[in-house]
Amino acid sequence: MIFSVHVEVRLRPGIADPQGSTIERALPTLGFDGVKGVRVGKSIRFDIDAADESAARAEADDLCRRFLTNPVIEDAVIHVEAGAAAGATS
Amino acid sequence: MIFSVHVEVRLRPGIADPQGSTIERALPTLGFDGVKGVRVGKSIRFDIDAADESAARAEADDLCRRFLTNPVIEDAVIHVEAGAAAGATS
Numbered sequence: 001m002i003f004s005v006h007v008e009v010r011l012r013p014g015i016a017d018p019q020g021s022t023i024e025r026a027l028p029t030l031g032f033d034g035v036k037g038v039r040v041g042k043s044i045r046f047d048i049d050a051a052d053e054s055a056a057r058a059e060a061d062d063l064c065r066r067f068l069t070n071p072v073i074e075d076a077v078i079h080v081e082a083g084a085a086a087g088a089t090s
Numbered sequence: 091m092i093f094s095v096h097v098e099v100r101l102r103p104g105i106a107d108p109q110g111s112t113i114e115r116a117l118p119t120l121g122f123d124g125v126k127g128v129r130v131g132k133s134i135r136f137d138i139d140a141a142d143e144s145a146a147r148a149e150a151d152d153l154c155r156r157f158l159t160n161p162v163i164e165d166a167v168i169h170v171e172a173g174a175a176a177g178a179t180s
Binding site: 008009010020023024027030032033034035036037038039040041042043044045046047048049050059062063066067068084085 | 098099100110113114117120122123124125126127128129130131132133134135136137138139140149152153156157158174175
């Protein structure tokens with residue numbers, strides 16, 4: 001059975017985010033006031049073929065911990081849904 | 091009033107994703123079979139100070155269209171919620 005997985009990888013609170021800080025510093029001169037706390041992370045989507053949802057979640061957890069994130073500085077939020085993601089061809 | 095905004099930026103269907111393809115090609119040798127359609131995008135979170143939710147959404151839409159995405163190759167999905175994001179300091 002195919003499960004669609006969405007992983008949001010974000011920097012842990014307190015870890016410096018130079019990309020986010022640069023966006024935040026630039027925005028007032030571009031006409032956007034009142035935007036604060038910009039944090040840039042990664043969003044990874046894929047399909048997993050697994051027996052059931054808990055197996056899919058376990059495999060996604062393992063994948064995230066070992067290859068998709070750096071657990072020292074990043075947190076991952078994992079969403080698993082039944083069914084292949086539309087348009088997920090690479 | 092402060093609104094917490096989450097923007098998921100993803101490549102449009104059909105646009106080549108070399109980063110996703112590289113991950114996908116590497117996974118079988120790392121022991122993960124059955125993972126397909128890996129797509130890597132960006133996840134941007136920030137807080138907006140706006141009068142109401144529709145004003146916050148309009149400002150976030152404008153920001154995304156003009157600066158955070160390349161509309162030729164990328165789509166943005168925007169979520170707006172009342173309240174500042176926890177730990178959103180940069």
